[in-house]
Amino acid sequence: MPxxxxxDLSRRLITGFGLVLALLLLITLLALQRMQQMDTNLRDIVExxxxxxxxxxxxxxxxxxxxxxxxxxxxxxxxxxxxxxLGVWWGTGVGGGLILDGxxxxxxxxxxxxxxxxxxxxxxxxxCGRRGCMEAYAGRLAxxxxxxxxxxxGAKTDLFQLMEExxxxxxxxxxxxxxxxxGDDLATRLIDRAVKALGVxxxxxxxxxxPEAVIIGGGLGERLGHKYVHRIAQRMxxxxxxxxxxxxxxxxxxxxxxxxxxxxxxxxx
Ligand SMILES: [Zn+2]
Numbered sequence: 001m002p003x004x005x006x007x008d009l010s011r012r013l014i015t016g017f018g019l020v021l022a023l024l025l026l027i028t029l030l031a032l033q034r035m036q037q038m039d040t041n042l043r044d045i046v047e048x049x050x051x052x053x054x055x056x057x058x059x060x061x062x063x064x065x066x067x068x069x070x071x072x073x074x075x076x077x078x079x080x081x082x083x084x085x086l087g088v089w090w091g092t093g094v095g096g097g098l099i100l101d102g103x104x105x106x107x108x109x110x111x112x113x114x115x116x117x118x119x120x121x122x123x124x125x126x127x128c129g130r131r132g133c134m135e136a137y138a139g140r141l142a143x144x145x146x147x148x149x150x151x152x153x154g155a156k157t158d159l160f161q162l163m164e165e166x167x168x169x170x171x172x173x174x175x176x177x178x179x180x181x182x183g184d185d186l187a188t189r190l191i192d193r194a195v196k197a198l199g200v201x202x203x204x205x206x207x208x209x210x211p212e213a214v215i216i217g218g219g220l221g222e223r224l225g226h227k228y229v230h231r232i233a234q235r236m237x238x239x240x241x242x243x244x245x246x247x248x249x250x251x252x253x254x255x256x257x258x259x260x261x262x263x264x265x266x267x268x269x
Pocket of ligand 1: 115116126127128129130133135136
């Protein structure tokens, strides 16, 4: 083969090889770009998804939050005719909420923890780990723990039998109510103990805040109703500093909707 032909062939080979290489490089670059694009899309989707989850979580927290339920009662329920109210939510624990001069008071974020107001120094162990909190006597969980202890010590009660009959695995507000209706001795004793603690704790808080009204809500509060709001008021009386001018005592009016209404009102703001 003449030299110029060989040179020409080599040149063509090199050119061809270069072209293939350039093509491969282009394909790789395009694929990388596409992957990057997909990655960005994926990140966007995940971000939007996370934002949605975060919002849903915030809504759920808000709905579960006692202070939001108290806000609902203040705006549309049992507290709507007042400017300053103290909400006490008597349920699994004892939560609270404060509206002062029409505005929710959150302190530095932890205000309203009325369940952990101390009603007896060195008293019963609270679910928070401390001693003598109001919740240690009045919280439904603490009362169940106490009831189980009492049964171990030989106390007689229908509480746990009622619980099983109704297919429950814990002492719900309804079980407590039924046991009280049956005149169950232990249930009556523990609820009385709870009402006394609520009287001391709420009266002490009233002495500090001087609210126009106290709203009693929560699973147990709403289940036991007006009769128990009255009993709490009676138990508060000896501890009120200004006892001739007690606050109005009201039962929460919105029930489970209170939290949802409060959350909706907050979102609306
Ligand atoms: Zn506590």
